[in-house]
Amino acid sequence: MGKLIDGVWHDVWYDTKSSGGAFKRSEAAFRNWITADGSAGPSGEGGFEAESGRYHLYVSYACPWAHRALIFRALKGLSDHITVSAVHPDMLSDGWHFGTDFDDATGDTLYGLPFMRDVYLKALPDMSGRVTVPVLWDKQRETIVSNESSEIIRMLNSAFDGITGNTDDYWPADQRGAIEEVNARIYDTLNNGVYKAGFATTQSAYDAAIHPLFDTLDWLEQRLSTSRYLMGDKQTEADWRLFTTLIRFDPVYHLHFKCNRARIIDYPNLWAYTRDLYQTKGVAETVKMDHIVRHYHYSHESINPHRILPINPVLDYLAPHGRDPMA
Ligand SMILES: N[C@@H](CCC(=O)N[C@@H](CS)C(=O)NCC(=O)O)C(=O)O
Structure with missing residues (x-):
């Protein structure tokens, strides 16, 4: 467990001292949106058009936030359109890693990288912040679209409807x-x-x-x-x-x-x-x-x-x- 500071990994647990023993979750860093036509969403920049096969989800099956994204991928019929890599369940001093010695831990199926932090560094070499899952990755631009699950599920809810024909709406x-x-x-x-x-x-x-x-x-x-x-x-x-x-x-x-x-x-x-x-x-x-x-x-x-x-x-x-x- 740790975080990146100017592109360098530091092994630190959550700081609860500065908040009277209370856990404070930090804000996600990448807030772009996939949209049907590639126009910008409510935050971030444009250029992430919904396309079959272009995007990838990095998840942990253990994580409740990543789980949301996996569920929307299933509900919206996106399994053939968005690929997935699943980390190993043990998150220790190196943070999430891509070991494959656990059922359904796939490794990094895109780049074969050893750690989840390497995916963040590929997008942003001087990244500072926590290395969390889920991550929605753009294979074309080789960058992170979003690492905020509440927004990822809203993209999946509608952006690909023209491709899948699945118009079920969970955000009416x-x-x-x-x-x-x-x-x-x-x-x-x-x-x-x-x-x-x-x-x-x-x-x-x-x-x-x-x-x-x-x-x-x-x-x-x-x-x-x-x-x-x-x-x-x-x-x-x-x-x-x-x-x-x-x-x-x-x-x-x-x-x-x-x-x-x-x-x-x-x-x-x-x-x-x-x-x-x-x-x-x-x-x-x-x-x-x-x-x-x-x-x-x-x-x-x-x-x-x-x-x-x-x-x-x-x-x-x-x-x-x-x-x-x-x-
Ligand atoms: N705001 C994020 C939070 C995701 C999150 O905190 N994921 C946890 C796993 S359950 C994580 O990766 N933690 C690693 C860390 O905080 O260093 C979201 O909802 O997408």
Whole structure:
């Protein structure tokens, strides 16, 4: 684990001292957009036109942010159009690496580079910042389009529709305000909230994260008692942003990040909803539980110094969810 400073790798853990023991996630550095015609998107520069075979996703199957991108690639029928490299689940002093001695760790299938930081350095030799996944890479310009998952999923949602003919819309214009509102609470208290609880280095930082986290789970349990998905009877990006945290909750966050007031299986609606999403076509293949369990328990030495992987409950994600009649 570390970061680049002026193109040089430094092995440093997250700094929580300057923030009273609280974990603060840094901003993504590359914010361009792929668009149907190559015009500039809401941020960054233009010139990234949607084309079959031109783009590549660097992911970790363990990472909830990268998982969003993999899910949108599957939902939007982009598997034949966007290629993927998956890192090894262990993120140690060199950061993400391309070792292949783990199932489904592909190596860097584009350039054969050893570390994820080398991909960043190929785009920007004097790069400063964290080396995160996902990364959406342009093979033509040999640079990073974006390393911000919330924006990558919005590009995948629509930019390639003319190529795939898949017009399923997870970011519908008439619901954007409401989706943003739900996203904001879920991001702060859950997606990032589990990290704030898990990486806290003071009791007060943990306390400040853990109570809002379970308040949000209680709120979601209630909301999902009358509605199949967060926004009604159709899936939106809000569901998929929530899903990647829910699927990691019982196997990882409950124990490893001390989010243990309750498990997802203790909430009937949230648990059935998680299975409903899991059983959506193409999604199960994006869930690699061996990467998820291995990454967190093996990589976070300060939390789990002996790197022992827990036995974990056996969860049946394929059990009938019974939520169809709500639609
Ligand atoms: N803003 C990014 C965050 C991605 C992120 O933090 N990924 C984690 C993996 S779960 C990572 O690569 N961390 C490495 C680091 O922080 O050094 C996004 O949502 O795309």
